[in-house]
Amino acid sequence: MAASSGELIRGIDPVHRSRRKMLNKYKLFFMALPFLVITFIFYYLPISGWIYAFYDFIPGIPLSDTPFVGLKWFRTMVSNPTQTAEVLRVLKNTIAMSSLGLITSVFPVIFAILLSEIKSGWYRKLVQTLTTIPNFISWILVYALAFSLFSVDNGVINNILVQLGVIGEGHNFLASSSNVWVTMIAWYWWKSLGWGAILYLAAIAGIDQELFEAAEVDGASRFRKIWHITIPGLIPTFFVLLLLSIGNFVNNGMEQYFSFQNAMNKDAIEVLDLYVYNIAFANNFPFATAVSMLKSVVSVILLFAANTLSKVVRDESII
C-alpha cells in the first residue's frame, strides 16, 4: 500500500518531489547540527590542549605569557634519570596489570563453561543474577566494601584469620605494598567475572544442540564435548574481546586504581592513567599532557594493529 502510494506521488510531481528531497538533505543536517557541535566541543576540542605539552605552562597564567619550550617535557622522560626511573616504574605497572588482565581473560570463558554444566536451572539462574551485581557498583563502593571487610581492628576478614590462628594480629591488607598487582586483578574479577561470562553463556546457548546429542550418541565424555564443541563455539567471541583488550593495553582506566591507591601501595599501583592524574594534581600540567599525549598515540597505534590483525585472521574489522 505505502509503496504504491509513494509511486503515485512521484509519478504526479517529480520536480516538487526532488526539490523537497534537496531541502530535506539540509534540513536533516541542521537538525543534527547541535549534537554534532556538542560532539566537537567535548571530544575534538580537547585535542587542541596538546599544545600545553610544548609550553612551561603553569595553571592560572595565560598561555601567551608562558615560554614555548619545544620538546623539553618529552626529553625529560629520557634525559632526567629520576624522571626516567619513574616513567619506567609506571610503565612496568601498566604492562603488568594489562598482561595479567589478558592472561586471565579466559576466566569468564571457564566460568561460563562450568556454569552451563550445572543441571539445576534455578541454581544457574541464581548464580548468574547474584554474581553480576558487583559489576554495577562504582569502584569507590568496591573500595568502601573492602575497607569495611578488611579493616584492621574490626573487619570480619582479619577477625576470622586471627581466630583461626592464620595470622597473629590484624594485618592492614589494603595498605600493603606486596602483591598489589595480584590483589588488583582479583578485585577486578570479583567485580566483572559474572558480567563478563554473560556473553559466553549466550554463545553456549546458541550452539546447535544437535551437535551435543550426536556426540552423546557417539559416547563422547563430558570433557570431550566441551573440548570439541563448546570451546570452538566460544573462540570467535573470545578472539574479538581479546583484540579489543590489546587495543586498550595502555588504557587501564583509573577508577579502580584511584580508589585503591594510598601512600603505602602507590609505587606498585600507579598505572599510566593514574600517574597522569597524580602529576597533574601536583600541578605539573605540561608533563602530564606530554605523557597522556604519548599514551593516546600508542593506544591508537595498538588499536589499528589489533584491527589489522582481525582483518587478516577473521576477514572482519573490530572497529
Add this chain to the structure above:
Amino acid sequence: MRKKRKPGDVVFQGLIYLLFGVFTLSCIYPFYYLFINTISSNDLSAGGYIKYYPRNIHFDNYFKVLRISGLSHAALVSIYRTVVGTLLTVGASAFLGYLFTKKEMWGRKIWYRSVVVTMYFSAGLIPWYITMHNLHLTNNYLAYILPTIITPFNIILIKTFVEAIPPSLEESASMDGAGYTRVFWSIIVPLTTPILATITIFSAVNQWNSFIDTAFLMTDTKYFTLQFLLWRYLNESSSLAALIRNSPDMAASIQNMQTPTSVRMTVTMIVVLPILIVYPFFQRYFVKGIMIGAVKG
C-alpha cells in the same frame, strides 16, 4: 535416555556447585555484612562482633548520617545528575540515532563516523580538564550533564535498532505529511522502547556511579556528589571524626554513638542501595544491553 550416573560425574557436579556457591557468596556477603553492621548496635559493630546476623537492631545510623552537613545536599546533586543527565543522553541518542538512519542527510557518513570514532580515542585527562576549565565548566552543575549527552555507543545501538524497523511504517507516516520530528515521536519512540529502556538504565547507573569528574572539576563542596563524599570519608578519617563531633548527637545512647566506621558503612549502604533496589527489576535490560552491543561489536 536416562543414563546411569558415574561416580566421577557426581563428584564433578558437587565440585562445581560448591565452587559457584562460594563465589556467589563472596559477591553478596559484603553487602549483607555492611547492612547488618549498620543496623546493629554500634559498639558491637565497632568491636567486630557482627558477622552473620544483626544484633540489637536499630536504624539510628540512617537518620543520623542525613544530619551530617553536606550529605543530603550531595544526595540531591547525585539524584539531579542521574535524572537530568540520563534524560538528556537518552533523548539526544534516540533523536540523533534516528537522524543517522536517514540516507538523504547531507554528509551523513562523515558525521556518523566522526561520532563513532570518539569511542576509540581520547585527548587525555589534562587537555580535557583544560578544555572544561576554559568552557567555565569547573564548579558548574552543567559539567555533570553536558559532556555525557553524546554517548557514541548509545547512538550506534539506536541506529541499528531503528534500521531494523520496516521502512513502510515510516513511509506511510511521511505520506500523511508528518515531518521528521513527528515521525520520531509518533513512530520511532514507541517502537524503540525496549532499547530506550536499556540505555536509560545503563546511563542512570553510570551517572550515579561517576566520581572522577567531581574529583577533577569541582572544588566547591556544594557540587560534591554522594560517591565523592564517600571517597573523602574513606580517605580522610580525621575530617570525618570532626564532622561527627559537630553534628548534634545529644540524645544518642552510648552504645549507638556514631563512629567513623558507622558513618562510613551507613553512607556506603545509602550509596549502594539504589543500585541494589533497581537491579532485580531491570536485570533483563542489563542483559539485553550487552547482547545487542555484542551483536554490533
